[in-house]
Amino acid sequence: MSGAYARGACPGLTAPMVTGDGLLARLVPAAPIRLDAFIGLCAAARAHGNGTMEISARGSLQIRGLNPVSAPLFAEAVAALAIDICESVPVIADPLPGDPAALIDANAIATALSHAAAERMLPLAPKISVVVDGGGRLDLDTLFADIRLRAAATSEGPRFHVALAGDGASATPVGIIAPGEALDAALALLTAIAELGPEARGADLLRVHKVTGARSGAAPRPVPQNRAQAIGLHPLKGGAFAFGLGLAFGHAHAEALMRLAAIASRNDARWARPAPDRALLLGPLSEANATATSREAQELGFIVEARDPRRRIVACPGAPACAQGLIAARALAAEIARDVPLPGGQGVALHVSGCAKGCAHPAPAPLTIVGTEGGCGVIANGTARAAPVRYIEPRELIAALRPASRNTLEAVNA
Numbered sequence: 001m002s003g004a005y006a007r008g009a010c011p012g013l014t015a016p017m018v019t020g021d022g023l024l025a026r027l028v029p030a031a032p033i034r035l036d037a038f039i040g041l042c043a044a045a046r047a048h049g050n051g052t053m054e055i056s057a058r059g060s061l062q063i064r065g066l067n068p069v070s071a072p073l074f075a076e077a078v079a080a081l082a083i084d085i086c087e088s089v090p091v092i093a094d095p096l097p098g099d100p101a102a103l104i105d106a107n108a109i110a111t112a113l114s115h116a117a118a119e120r121m122l123p124l125a126p127k128i129s130v131v132v133d134g135g136g137r138l139d140l141d142t143l144f145a146d147i148r149l150r151a152a153a154t155s156e157g158p159r160f161h162v163a164l165a166g167d168g169a170s171a172t173p174v175g176i177i178a179p180g181e182a183l184d185a186a187l188a189l190l191t192a193i194a195e196l197g198p199e200a201r202g203a204d205l206l207r208v209h210k211v212t213g214a215r216s217g218a219a220p221r222p223v224p225q226n227r228a229q230a231i232g233l234h235p236l237k238g239g240a241f242a243f244g245l246g247l248a249f250g251h252a253h254a255e256a257l258m259r260l261a262a263i264a265s266r267n268d269a270r271w272a273r274p275a276p277d278r279a280l281l282l283g284p285l286s287e288a289n290a291t292a293t294s295r296e297a298q299e300l301g302f303i304v305e306a307r308d309p310r311r312r313i314v315a316c317p318g319a320p321a322c323a324q325g326l327i328a329a330r331a332l333a334a335e336i337a338r339d340v341p342l343p344g345g346q347g348v349a350l351h352v353s354g355c356a357k358g359c360a361h362p363a364p365a366p367l368t369i370v371g372t373e374g375g376c377g378v379i380a381n382g383t384a385r386a387a388p389v390r391y392i393e394p395r396e397l398i399a400a401l402r403p404a405s406r407n408t409l410e411a412v413n414a
């Protein structure tokens with residue numbers, strides 16, 4: 001894990017990021033985490049941080065509230081747990097181990113790529129990322145990546161579509177390769193990006209080589225697939241299942257996660273794995289034990305149904321956890337999820353941000369409530385940095401959003 005300790009791009013263990021509630025360490029798991037190690041990780045987060053743990057939209061595990069003294073102690077504790085984390089560039093692969101739907105074992109390639117990039121000490125930009133999508137049950141198409149490998153079935157067997165700088169819909173296709181070529185091809189692309197400079201990204205490689213979507217017509221995009229959401233039951237090879245649950249607004253206290261892991265262990269699960277879309281997968285479980293785990297997880301406040309409205313609200317810690325917070329973002333988000341009907345549709349409906357920095361969701365949202373000196377700023381179809389169209393006192397926000405005063409959030413948005 002030395003590479004991860006040395007890097008510091010997305011904040012790793014030894015170069016945690018400064019945030020409004022102290023230092024934040026981010027781990028990108030490269031494999032499922034043994035439940036005993038997961039419990040040890042939570043205990044270390046509780047002992048050395050403020051106890052708040054998050055799973056990001058990209059499936060990274062974030063530990064908040066560290067400080068310059070406790071961060072090295074936390075890093076030592078994690079190193080002792082021998083958790084397999086990405087050593088250098090974050091490589092996101094299919095999060096379900098033993099996924100019968102996967103066409104290619106993406107995890108083996110992702111791990112090898114992470115190790116190889118660490119060994120070469122490529123001087124890559126901090127935010128470089130790679131997605132290796134074996135075509136499994138869970139969708140990785142929504143994740144942006146500098147380099148994307150996406151498996152698809154062909155008459156010659158499974159192949160990887162290679163694309164640069166985008167998500168599944170927007171990345172520019174650059175070729176189709178056999179699975180055996182994937183490691184070398186991805187490493188060559190990372191090396192080529194590094195050669196363009198320490199801040200270069202996948203888009204710079206396209207620009208330098210004058211590759212556009214039109215010019216890359218010989219390498220078509222893979223056909224989009226209707227894939228499963230992470231929340232719920234997922235079959236694994238051998239007849240077992242994984243159960244995916246969500247962390248409300250992407251966070252939970254270390255204590256709750258330790259209790260969840262103990263419940264899963266009692267139900268014979270052996271591993272936990274953070275997954276994209278702020279989810280945590282537990283497995284392997286029998287169907288009956290998955291149901292029992294789900295029931296107890298729900299009692300602890302975890303999200304066990306994909307239609308839970310908290311899945312469609314993004315919120316940062318806000319006040320008082322974050323010193324920059326001007327409103328209690330997560331507390332308000334919980335009230336909104338409980339009391340206000342969300343508009344129909346899928347994806348993020350609402351972003352509640354403690355301040356204009358918008359850490360939790362840099363992209364535009366249909367509706368953003370942002371903390372300002374003048375109260376809750378309301379922004380339609382913009383980011384937290386946009387100018388609010390109106391202001392509401394925090395104590396009046398729920399009433400203003402309720403159907404009695406406005407039909408739905410869409411009405412406020414109008």
Ligand code: SF4
Pocket residue numbers: 020316317318319322323324325326329353354355356357358359360
């Ligand atoms: S957006 Fe939220 S987490 Fe980020 S600095 Fe502002 S209050 Fe803190």
